Amino acid sequence: MRKVVRKPGERGNVVLETALVFVPTMFLFMGLIEVSRGMWMYHTLASAVKTATRYAIVHGETCTSASAECQITVADVTKVFQQRGLGLDTSAVKFSLVAGGSRLTCETIAACAMDPTAWPPAPNNLKGQPVELQAQYRFGTVFWPFGNTGFVFNARAQESIQF
C-alpha cells in the first residue's frame, strides 16, 4: 500500500483551499443566478406592462359607447398584468395607471386587483389619447448588502387609445 507522507504544516490544506475557492465560487455562481433572475423579472415586468397597456387601449370610449360589455376596470387591467407577469412577486409591485390628467397608483397589486374604477376613465378615454402604465418592482436578493430594500426595476409603456 502506497502512502503519501504529508509534512505537519500541510495538514488541512485541502480543506483550506477548498474553503478559499468554494466560497467565492459560490458567490460568483449565486450572483450570476441572482442577476439572471433579476433580468428575468425585469423582462417579465416589461412584457406584462406592455401587454396590459395594449389591453387598455382597445377599451376606450368608442368601445364602451359601442357596448357596455366593453367597459373595463382597473381590476381588469391588473388581471391582464398578473396573467402576463408570471413569476413576479405581486406584493413587491407598485402599479400606476395614467390616462390624461387621471392617475391612479396602487401600492400593491392586490390593491389594484380589487379596484372597480372604470379605466381608462372619461373624459380621458377618447380615441387618440395616451394611456400609460408604470410598474415598479422591488427585486429582493440576499446578495444585496445594503439593507433589504432590494433593487427597484421600473417599467413603463405608453400607447394611444385605439378604440
Next chain:
Amino acid sequence: MRSIHVVSVKRLRRSRGTILILFAVLFAVFGAAIALVLDVGWSYAVARRAQSAADAAAMAAVSKAINQTASTGTPTCSTVGCQAAGACPTTGNLSVACQYAKQAGFVEGGDGGRQTVRVAADAGSAAPSAPYVDVDYWVQVTATQNVPAWFGGLVGNPSLTPTARATAAMRRTPVNLSIDLLNRTNDCFVSLIGLGLVCGEDLLMLGVNTIQTEMGIHMASSNGPGLGLPKIATGTVVLAGNVTAPYTRIMGKGEIQNVGLAGWTPPPQNGFPDGEMFADPMAGKGQPPAPTGLPDHPVPGGVIVGNLLSGTPLVLPPGNYYATTPVLPLLGSSPTGLPVTVLGNVIFSDGATTPCGGFCNYVFYGGLVTGALSSVTFAPGRYVFAGAQPVSGGPGTALTIGANSKVQDLTPLVGGQATRNTDAGEIFIFTDGNYPGLTLPVSLASSGLSFPQARAGVMAGVFPQITLHGLNSSNSAVPANLRPFAPVLFWQDQHNTTLKYTPQGNIDLSCGGICNNILSVPGSQEMVLQASQVGGQAGTNLYGTIYGPRGAYLTVLGVLPGDTVAGPLQIISGALQMTLNSSLKLKELQNPPSQVSAVLIN
C-alpha cells in the same frame, strides 16, 4: 515534535472529481438561469414584434377594405376578402395584411420556416375576439414565431412559440357633433370678409354672434392665440361672441383668441392629438353621384313665372334647367349661362301625390334665383347647382333667394321648428359644370359656355323663410348610392377648396404631402348660409348636415339682431365664419351621418 500525517492514496483517489461534480451541478443550475433570461427574454421581444406586425397587418387590411367599398357602402364577402384562418391570399385587401406584416418582419414561412402569419376575415358577423361590438367587417391576424431555446434546450425545453393576435374592424360610427371644423394649422384661404389670407382658421365670430349647440364642437387647427396674419388662432372672437356647447375640443395647442367680449361655456379643451377625432367624417365616401338621363328644360328669357296669386303652385318637372335667350321666330334661342329666375308660387315636382315616386332629380346650370315675395317648394330629391357666372372677378352664387320669399320642402315646421322628416328629403349639391358624372345638355355643350365654380349655399334678401330637410336614409325612395351621404342637406363639391381631394373623397397625398387644388374662380371655396327671422323666431330652419370640405369655409350671414339658423343641424366644414348679427341654434341630429373607420378592436 511534529507528527507526520499519513494519508492513503486510495482515499485521495476517492476524493478526485468531487469538484468536477460540484461544478457540473452548478453549471446546470447556471445554464438553467441563463435559459430563463435569454430564451424567455428573447421570446418576450419576439412577442412584442409579433404584436406590432399583427396590429399593422390587421389595420392595413381593413383600411384597404374601406377604400374598396367606398362607392358600394356596406361590405360583403363579394367586395372584400373573407376566409377562415389561413395564409394570405395573393390579391385583394387581405394580401395587404401580409405586406404590412412583412414590413414588420413577419412572413409566412419566414425565419427558416419558423414564422407563421394567419389571416381570418368575415363580413357581417361578430368579430371572434370582441363579439359585443357591432362591426361591418373584421380581420384577425395571428403572427407566431418558433423561437429556438438555445439554452433552454439544455434543460429539456427546446423551443418557445410567442404568439400575437390582433383584430381590426370596419365600423360605422355616428358623428355626434354639432360643429366639426376640419382646417388644420397650414390650411389657408383668402377670406372674403376682408381679412385676406388666413391660415389655420377654424372659427371666426365677427360681430354680435351666438352659437348654442346640443352636441359638441371639434376644431382641428392647433394654432395658439395671436393675430399675426396669415396665421390666426384656431378660433377668433371679435366684438361679442357667445358660445354654449356641451364641450369644445381643439387639437394640440389650439386656442381661442378673444378680441372684445366673449363667453365660452364650458371653456374649450385643447391638447387632443391628431387622429380620427379631427378627420373628415365624409372621407372615403367619394361624392354624391350626379343624376343622369334627365330631360332638358331650357328657360327662354331665363325667367319662369309661377302662380303670382298664391294658390296652386306651378309644377316644374325634373330635368336640366338652364337660361336661354328669348325665343325668336326662325332664330330660336341660345343658352346664356345666366341664372334661372323663378317668380311667384312654384314647386319642383312632377305633380304626383308622391312626387317622382318619392325622389326627383334636378340640375340647374348657371344658378337659381327666386324673386321677392315668391314661394318655392322643393319636393324630395337631388338638386345639383352646376356653377354660376363670376361676378366682378369673384364667384357667382348658386342659389339666391329674394326678399320676403319662402323656400321650403314638403315637411312643414312643427311648432315653428324643424323636425325629422319621413319623406326622402333633399340634397343640394353645389358644384360646377365639370362635376363627375354630370352630362351637359347638348345645346350647352355646343354653346361654348362654361359653368365655373360658384359660391355654394343660400344667399337671401331680407326676411326670407327657409325650411329644408336633408336626405332620410330610412326612406326607401332614396337611391342606394346616396344613402351613405344621409342626412346631408347641403354638399359643397370637394373641388371647391384649395386642398386636392381624390375621387374617393380623401385628401390627395400623392404629391409627397397635401396636393394643392387651384380654384377656377378665386373665392369659390366659400359656402354661405343666410340666417333670418320671422316674428321673433328663427327664419332659417334646417334639418340635416351641411358639408363643406377641408380648406373651404362656411359663412353664416345675419344682418339684424335675431337672425338665426336653427334646427337639428350639423355643420361640417373647413371653417365657420359668423358675421354681423348671426346666430346658430343647433339641436341634436337624431340620425347623424356615419363615419367609416378602421379600428383595432382587440
